[in-house]
Amino acid sequence: xxxxxxxxxxxxxxxxxxxxxxxxxxxxxxxxxxxxxxxxxxxxxxxxxxxxxxxxxxxxxxxxxxxxxxxxxxxxxxxxxxxxxxxxxxxxxxxxxxxxxxxxxxxxxxxxxxxxxxxxxxxxxxxxxxxxxxxxxxxxxxxxxxxxxxxxxxxxxxxxxxxxxxxxxxxxxxxxxxxxxxxxxxxxxxxxxxxxxxxxxxxxxxxxxxxxxxxxxxxxxxxxxxxxxxxxxxxxxxxxxxxxxxxxxxxxxxxxxxxxxxxxxxxxxxxxxxxxxxxxxxxxxxxxxxxxxxxxxxxxxxxxxxxxxxxxxxxxxxxxxxxxxxxxxxxxxxxxxx
Numbered sequence: 001x002x003x004x005x006x007x008x009x010x011x012x013x014x015x016x017x018x019x020x021x022x023x024x025x026x027x028x029x030x031x032x033x034x035x036x037x038x039x040x041x042x043x044x045x046x047x048x049x050x051x052x053x054x055x056x057x058x059x060x061x062x063x064x065x066x067x068x069x070x071x072x073x074x075x076x077x078x079x080x081x082x083x084x085x086x087x088x089x090x091x092x093x094x095x096x097x098x099x100x101x102x103x104x105x106x107x108x109x110x111x112x113x114x115x116x117x118x119x120x121x122x123x124x125x126x127x128x129x130x131x132x133x134x135x136x137x138x139x140x141x142x143x144x145x146x147x148x149x150x151x152x153x154x155x156x157x158x159x160x161x162x163x164x165x166x167x168x169x170x171x172x173x174x175x176x177x178x179x180x181x182x183x184x185x186x187x188x189x190x191x192x193x194x195x196x197x198x199x200x201x202x203x204x205x206x207x208x209x210x211x212x213x214x215x216x217x218x219x220x221x222x223x224x225x226x227x228x229x230x231x232x233x234x235x236x237x238x239x240x241x242x243x244x245x246x247x248x249x250x251x252x253x254x255x256x257x258x259x260x261x262x263x264x265x266x267x268x269x270x271x272x273x274x275x276x277x278x279x280x281x282x283x284x285x286x287x288x289x290x291x292x293x294x295x296x297x298x299x300x301x302x303x304x305x306x307x308x309x310x311x312x313x314x315x316x317x318x319x320x321x322x323x324x325x326x327x328x329x330x331x332x333x334x335x336x337x338x
Contacts, residue, residue, distance in 0.1 A: 002282055003217065004102065006051075006318060007049055007063075007067055007327070008047070008066075008148075009199070009327070009336055010068075010188065010327055010330055010331040010334065011331055011335055012066070012067065012068040012330060012331065012334045014066060014068060014124075015126065016065065016069070016070045016071075016124060016125075016126035016127040017032075017070055017126045018070045018071055018126060018127060018128040018185045020021040020032055020033060020035050020070060020225050021035045021070045021071060021185070021186075021310060022026060022185060022186070022227065023187055023201075023252045023307070024251075024274055024276075024307065024308060024309060025227035025229065025274050026250055027250075027273075027274050027307060027308040028246060028275070028307075029307055030241070030274070030306065030307045032337075033299050033335060033337035034304040034309060034310065034336065035069075035070050035214065035310045035311070035331065036067070036069050036309050036310060036311050036312055036333060037069075037075060037252070037253070037276045037277055037310035037311070037312045038069075038073075038277070038312045038313060038316055038317055039069075039073070039132070039188070039253060039277075039315070039316045040055070040073050040233050040316050040317070041064075041317035042251065042316065042317055042318050042321075043318070044153060044319040045317050045318075045319060045321065045323065045326070046060055046063045048061050048323060049063060049066075049251075049275075049323065050062060050066075051065075054086060056115070057074055057075065057115035057118055057119055057191065057204075058115075058118040058119050058121065058122050060073075061071060061119055061122050061123060061127075061159050062126070063075075063262045064127075065124050065127065066310075067330055068330055068334055069127075070126065070127060070128070071127055071128050071129060071130045071186075072119060072123070072127060072129055072130070073129070073130050073131075073132055073188075073216050074115050074116050074119050074130070074131055074132075075115055075131075075132060075133055076111050076112060076115070076116070076133055076135070076174050076177065076178060077112035077113070077114060077115065077154045078106060078110070078111050078112075078170070078174065079106050079110065079263065080106055080137065080139065080142075080170070081104065081286070082142025082143060083142055083143070083145055084142075084144070085138065085141055087143060088146065088147065090145075092142070092143060092144055092145040092148055093143050094144055094148075094163065095135075095148065096156075097156075098157060100159060100162060100163065100179070101233065102126070103143070105166055105170075106170060106280055107175065108169055108170050108172070108173035110218050111170070111177075112179055113177055113178070113295065114229060115198070116129060116178070116181050116183070116184065118130070119181050119183075119203075120181075120183050121145070123183060128132060128183055128184065128185030128186075129183050129184045129185065130184070130185060130186045130187065130188060130229075131175075131178030131179075131181070131184045131187045131188070132187065132188035132189075132190050133171075133174055133190065134166050134190060134191075135189060135190050135191020136164065136171055136191060136210060136213050136214070137192070137200070137201075137209075138167065138190075138191055138192060139167050140163055140164060140167060140209075142159075143163060144163070144241045146200070149201065149216060149258045150201065153201065153202075153205055160193055160209060161208075161209065162195050164209045164210070164213065168213045168216065171213060171217060172216060172217070172220065174220065175187060175217045176220050177228060177295055178253070179221050179223070179224035180224060180272050186221075186226050186227045186228065186229060187209050187217070187226060187227075187228050187229070188229045188230075188231055189214055189217055189218070189228065189229070189231070189232075189249070190212070190230070190232075191214070191230075191231070191232055191237060192232055192233045192234060192254075193210065193232045193233075193234060194232065194234020194235045194236050194240070194259075195233075195234045195235065196234070196235060196256075196258060196259055198234075198235050198238070199235070199236060199238060199239060200234065203239050203242075205262040206239055206242075207239070207242060207248055208278045211239070211242055211243070211246065211247055214230070214249075215246060215247045215248060216241075218247055218249060219248075219280045221247070227250040227251065228249055228250055228251075229246075229249065229250065229251040229252075229253055229276065230247070230249040230251070230252050230253065231253040231254050232242060232252075232253075233254045233256070233315065234259065235259050235260070236285065237260070238290075240268075240269065243275050244269065244271075244272050249273060249274055250273065250274060251273060251274035251276055252265070252273050252274070252275055252276065253277050254277065254314060254315050255274040255275070255277060255278040255280070255314045256280055256281070256314050256315070257280040257314070258280075258281065258282075259281070261278070261280070262275055262277070262278025262303055262314070263278075263302055263303060263322065265297075266303045266309075268303070270303075270309075272306060273308075274308040274309065274338075275309050275312075276309070276310045277310070277311070277312035277313050277314050277315070278299060278314050279295060279296070279299060279311070279313050279314055279329060280311075280313075280314045281312050281313050281314050281315050281316075281321065282294065282323055283316065283324065284313055284314075284321055284322075284329065285320065285321055285322060287290045287325060289325060289328040290296045290322055292325045292328040292332070293328055293329075293332040294328050294333075295329075296311065296329050296332040296333055297332065297336065299311060300333065300336050303313040311329070311333045312329075313329075332333075
């Protein structure tokens, strides 16, 4: 593996300080600089930039450090067999009460946190971990299939409730375990609830089955004195008040220009919740490096001017994001710290 690109080619001189990102997440005034935030960078991107294979979660620490992040994302371990959310022709584990009863539900105490232990051993001074995992709605889709979930909401809401309740007890264990780890500075609820024009299931159903569990996870996070981020794609206008006021998230991530540009999100919600990322992934992919730099300056100046903002993509650094453009965003963002 020989990379044509190097993080060392940027102006970044790492000096992580998670306190600055925490100040953003809690909207506690202006940080010393606009920090970086990504849900994650795709493994192919990390391996290309490090010029080596990812052996474990601990291997990624070097990447996030050299790229100028104040944290590294870390995941717990859980054996929860699911069907594909991409290949919808695949079979799904639960179709009725019998398959629900026969499903190999993992015990809450079976959740493992080995990745956090490994990362803690190599975490640079000033960096912290952000704990995250796939969402409870996504897990229900993986158990029933999206179409199966939609049918079941009508045909057997009792079974839907039983599935979410069983999942919820597992998620409580995951988030309680992550929240109790000293080196974890924040937690993420990563649960895609929408698509381009609306929520994936009705707002009423989200309020009944999903948001109460999100609220419980936020409560667990806050009880440990840590901020909680919601990552969710899609058009969520119908439930944004619920997410902010009832669920009680501290920060919202995932913005797409075709749904809600982050500049507009700043106007609508910036006085109530921190906003993260927002550099539309399509724009990041299609722009020239100079255009990336111009957009980076715009985001920092317009969205980050009064705090409550961290710079990054609108979703994540996918494998198809051009590395020179990604580096241009980081490089320009770092220069703006001066």
